[in-house]
Amino acid sequence: DIGYEPQIKDYLETESEQEVADLILSGLKATSRHISSRFFYDEKGSLLFEDITRLPEYYPTRTEKSIIREVAPEIVEKLDGSQLIELGSGDCSKISLVLKAVPEKKMWSVEYLPVDVSRWSIIKSAQILTSRFPGLTVKGVLADFLKHLRFPATDKPRMICFFGSTLGNFDRPVAHQFLLNVASMMDAGDHLLLGLDMVKNPKVLEAAYNDKEGVTEAFNKNILNAVNHQIGTNFNPEMFLHRAFFNAKDKRIEMHLEALQDMKVSSPFTETYLALKKGEMIHTENSYKFSREDISEISAFTGLKVKEVYSDDRGWFSLTCFQK
Ligand code: AVJ
Numbered sequence: 001d002i003g004y005e006p007q008i009k010d011y012l013e014t015e016s017e018q019e020v021a022d023l024i025l026s027g028l029k030a031t032s033r034h035i036s037s038r039f040f041y042d043e044k045g046s047l048l049f050e051d052i053t054r055l056p057e058y059y060p061t062r063t064e065k066s067i068i069r070e071v072a073p074e075i076v077e078k079l080d081g082s083q084l085i086e087l088g089s090g091d092c093s094k095i096s097l098v099l100k101a102v103p104e105k106k107m108w109s110v111e112y113l114p115v116d117v118s119r120w121s122i123i124k125s126a127q128i129l130t131s132r133f134p135g136l137t138v139k140g141v142l143a144d145f146l147k148h149l150r151f152p153a154t155d156k157p158r159m160i161c162f163f164g165s166t167l168g169n170f171d172r173p174v175a176h177q178f179l180l181n182v183a184s185m186m187d188a189g190d191h192l193l194l195g196l197d198m199v200k201n202p203k204v205l206e207a208a209y210n211d212k213e214g215v216t217e218a219f220n221k222n223i224l225n226a227v228n229h230q231i232g233t234n235f236n237p238e239m240f241l242h243r244a245f246f247n248a249k250d251k252r253i254e255m256h257l258e259a260l261q262d263m264k265v266s267s268p269f270t271e272t273y274l275a276l277k278k279g280e281m282i283h284t285e286n287s288y289k290f291s292r293e294d295i296s297e298i299s300a301f302t303g304l305k306v307k308e309v310y311s312d313d314r315g316w317f318s319l320t321c322f323q324k
Contacts, residue, residue: 004138006126006139008122008123008139008140009142010142013144017230022269025231029274033276033281035282037286039230040223042222042229044225045222049219052211057207058216060316061164064319065097067195067310067311071319074308075098078191079110080106082109082157083113083158084098084158084159084161085160086113086162086163087145089115089116089122092114094163095129096128104134107133107134117143119142122140125138146174157187157189157191159193163195163319168290172288180301182302183302183324187324188324190324192324194298194320195317195319196319197289198289198315200315200316206244209253210244220244224240231269233265239261240282241257241260242255243258251290251291254283254286259282262278290318292309304324306322
């Protein structure tokens with residue numbers, strides 16, 4: 001029994017194996033070798049990420065959740081009769097914290113639209129949320145919000161949630177363009193709730209990406225298993241070192257994999273070997289960290305007003321409420 005089935009709009013374009021292979025191989029062959037961080041999240045990688053969020057050193061998820069929990073009643077006041085749109089809804093645990101603050105009698109007036117690339121996680125979320133919050137309507141949007149950002153036309157005010165500092169995974173120009181797109185699709189009065197990880201003591205930042213248990217290390221190396229699976233390469237993840245450090249100039253944590261020895265990597269999608277030398281690095285992730293000035297800058301270039309910047313006592317994470 002699969003129970004409640006939400007209405008789902010599907011904007012997902014299926015990529016051919018060749019397109020995926022071209023994307024990965026061009027990154028691997030580039031002078032600064034890299035793999036897009038979207039390839040972290042295969043089944044194993046998604047589980048490893050969940051484990052990361054529970055690590056003592058990895059403060060972002062628990063800090064953001066504590067902020068959401070605390071400010072939910074205030075957020076919910078702006079929510080009457082609204083569409084609640086979440087970009088990258090995942091396991092729906094963050095939106096649950098918001099919905100928990102909605103009075104029972106008002107739940108029927110809330111429409112929740114999870115936007116995600118995983119049909120499975122949308123269906124799962126819809127089941128969990130509708131049974132937990134009777135009256136709630138869930139309308140799923142299956143889309144890659146970087147490629148297809150579309151909010152269904154509505155008379156209702158919208159509250160767009162973009163949690164998890166996912167914005168920090170986009171390079172500056174991409175993040176800039178993305179926020180402009182979001183802002184242009186909002187109507188006057190609509191809100192945007194944006195979760196951002198803040199710049200802080202580099203020791204705290206670096207510890208969060210170099211945990212003692214080695215879960216982040218396993219997560220980083222697993223991207224090679226995911227790539228092997230996607231495009232038939234023969235990477236041996238054990239032949240790499242996990243590297244994660246704060247790049248102060250660009251205000252970002254960088255994750256890399258460093259080759260422990262010379263190696264040749266092949267794939268059925270390319271005739272040429274990929275020759276890696278000992279010490280060569282493959283860049284797997286950027287995780288930008290933000291400051292109050294960045295928030296003001298976002299407001300300036302999008303034209304969205306900053307209504308409130310919520311934060312924890314240490315100022316480690318922020319949740320900004322913008323309004324158009
Ligand atoms: C899910 C992208 C926010 O950048 O902190 C965690 C991913 N990478 N540990 C982050 C991640 C290594 C995470 N984001």
